[in-house]
């Protein structure tokens with residue numbers, strides 16, 4: 147019904163403008179906007195996804211810091227576990243990125259981050275949780291650091307935004323992650339992940355309008371008339387905004403609480419099951435529903451291939467080589483099958499790995515061929531020198 151609407155023309159499509167406002171307000175309310183400590187001025191926009199939310203938060207922080215502190219050669223500091231969307235933002239917006247290794251718990255290292263701050267630093271980032279290992283960074287400590295240097299601090303809730311507030315309500319031990327934390331200037335949360343909205347929906351939020359106004363583009367001299375656009379896209383899909391609103395309204399707090407309870411419980415079960423496989427170990431201490439695991443005994447990417455042949459699609463990670471599963475409602479009835487298949491794959495991988503040492507090198511070429519055919523994602527499994535691939539993936 148809303149598929150031909152466009153919030154660029156707010157006056158024409160008033161209900162879509164209202165849907166966007168309500169999605170933003172409902173999301174903000176999950177992250178402490180009603181709390182006194184938030185300052186009561188949280189504002190934001192809907193975007194096409196986590197990447198656009200992050201691009202906007204970075205661009206806004208850059209321009210806010212230029213306005214406020216006169217920084218013209220911007221740098222940002224991110225943990226190695228932060229999403230690659232920050233590299234994308236840095237490449238698009240001419241910002242130097244300093245990537246800092248994570249600490250022994252796979253969290254952003256506050257001390258090392260502090261070391262990297264200089265007069266050109268515009269922002270730091272914390273993920274709640276990070277995509278690779280599902281571990282929440284020390285948001286309070288990073289917030290204190292950011293506010294002591296008067297720089298921006300973005301909290302990446304793309305993955306955790308529609309789980310953590312509910313997990314906390316259910317009694318899980320979730321450390322502070324929202325606008326109640328001093329120093330947080332912006333946040334991103336994906337409605338199209340655990341918010342269960344249609345693909346192409348996310349929210350970017352700011353502490354106040356003073357910061358957010360740096361996100362907008364206003365052109366006054368165009369022959370096409372006065373043009374004001376809040377996000378990267380000009381025309382925007384009203385249908386997706388309506389879809390996100392419908393998803394949130396139909397689930398409601400009860401729906402999200404119920405979903406979160408199920409996926410948190412099954413995540414704990416899967417975690418326990420992985421721990422019971424002696425060849426595997428969990429990476430870090432998962433705070434939510436992403437569980438990363440590796441092995442000192444079997445080639446974990448070989449295990450991934452065998453799991454693929456059984457119909458499972460796991461993400462391959464590096465530094466250290468590992469896999470992760472992002473647990474969703476689909477896994478609730480399938481957890482036992484998953485663990486059974488994983489155990490079998492480890493056993494098979496263990497016996498096979500003794501015989502085929504030569505494979506790793508030939509696979510680089512398989513990957514390059516795959517990449518040319520456009521299936522860039524998820525093909526990296528067995529290649530050990532990923533750096534070599536960077537070039538091949540974009541040619």
Ligand SMILES: *Cc1c(COP(=O)(O)O)cnc(C)c1O
Nearest residue numbers: 195196197229276277302304305
């Ligand atoms: C998914 C994700 C992103 C990027 O979001 P897209 O919707 O894929 O653009 C950024 N950060 C984290 C932590 C994520 O999980």
